[in-house]
Amino acid sequence: MSLRTDGIFEPRFYTLPCRVGESIWLRPFGDVHRDAPHHAAHEWQSWLKRVTRDSRPAWYFGMGDYCDFMRAHTRALVAHAEIEAENVQDRLNEGGKRTVEELAEELRPLSKRIIGLLGGNHWMELVFRKKGETTRVHSDKHLANLLDVEYLGTQSHLVLTLDDGKAGKRAEVKLIIHHGAGGGGTIGGGLNRVIRMLNGWHASIGLMGDNHQRGIVPVGSQLDSRLVAGRAVVVDSVRFVGRTGSFYCGYEPGLPSYVVDKAFEPSNIGTIEIELALRKHPRTGLHYVAIGGYQPA
Numbered sequence: 001m002s003l004r005t006d007g008i009f010e011p012r013f014y015t016l017p018c019r020v021g022e023s024i025w026l027r028p029f030g031d032v033h034r035d036a037p038h039h040a041a042h043e044w045q046s047w048l049k050r051v052t053r054d055s056r057p058a059w060y061f062g063m064g065d066y067c068d069f070m071r072a073h074t075r076a077l078v079a080h081a082e083i084e085a086e087n088v089q090d091r092l093n094e095g096g097k098r099t100v101e102e103l104a105e106e107l108r109p110l111s112k113r114i115i116g117l118l119g120g121n122h123w124m125e126l127v128f129r130k131k132g133e134t135t136r137v138h139s140d141k142h143l144a145n146l147l148d149v150e151y152l153g154t155q156s157h158l159v160l161t162l163d164d165g166k167a168g169k170r171a172e173v174k175l176i177i178h179h180g181a182g183g184g185g186t187i188g189g190g191l192n193r194v195i196r197m198l199n200g201w202h203a204s205i206g207l208m209g210d211n212h213q214r215g216i217v218p219v220g221s222q223l224d225s226r227l228v229a230g231r232a233v234v235v236d237s238v239r240f241v242g243r244t245g246s247f248y249c250g251y252e253p254g255l256p257s258y259v260v261d262k263a264f265e266p267s268n269i270g271t272i273e274i275e276l277a278l279r280k281h282p283r284t285g286l287h288y289v290a291i292g293g294y295q296p297a
């Protein structure tokens with residue numbers, strides 16, 4: 001069976017410091033395709049510069065397709081190549097490692113704030129030989145290893161607790177994130193696919209990358225009844241879905257691309273951002289996380 005991605009699911013739990021009345025920001029990034037001739041290098045470098053200078057408390061996670069490398073059919077061809085092709089495979093392997101190392105250096109200033117990295121469908125198996133022992137590592141996992149951050153597989157349920165540090169002053173928000181599958185060419189189709197995923201989970205935010213669209217929108221509230229000091233109150237939680245953008249520019253004069261070949265919609269270059277505010281509800285007295293989502297310029 002050959003999968004598009006590695007097909008791994010990982011739930012993860014993190015506690016993030018945040019004062020009541022203040023906010024933290026989540027900055028998912030992905031579909032960088034850094035070694036593709038179509039990589040939007042200018043926009044990628046300017047995003048890196050902007051976010052490293054931004055003093056707001058932000059946490060990052062990767063959505064996959066950091067490198068262009070290979071899709072499933074190419075990986076299958078390379079895996080079944082004849083033994084004479086060993087030299088070619090060695091060169092692919094060395095080139096692959098170099099690309100991952102270069103990207104790791106670019107991301108290093110953010111590494112302490114990276115929650116983890118999802119794997120995409122553009123990847124390759126990197127081969128490491130040491131003292132007669134051979135190990136094979138997924139290139140996205142290798143990137144996570146170099147940055148000393150967690151590898152999250154293809155899909156992750158992120159349980160984030162915003163914690164003020166004082167007893168009881170904390171609240172939880174859950175995300176379900178996946179590198180991405182399907183969604184067609186329209187933003188409505190792309191977001192509907194994320195709604196379908198979100199419906200299967202206890203989560204307030206559903207995110208996918210992969211189709212290079214960019215946008216995050218609220219998709220309605222869920223109401224809940226609580227008893228607070230003997231009084232019935234209704235609390236609402238808003239749910240958001242998003243596609244996380246890309247740094248891949250398919251339409252470049254003279255450069256062949258599968259995007260042109262299939263007349264795909266152009267990518268929306270850049271990222272989305274999510275604001276998480278830890279607040280005390282004025283009517284219920286309960287602590288909760290208020291969510292905002294937007295597409296920065």
Ligand SMILES: [Fe+2]
Binds near residue numbers: 031033065122210246
């Ligand atoms: Fe991609």
Ligand SMILES: [Fe+2]
Binds near residue numbers: 122209
């Ligand atoms: Fe992808």
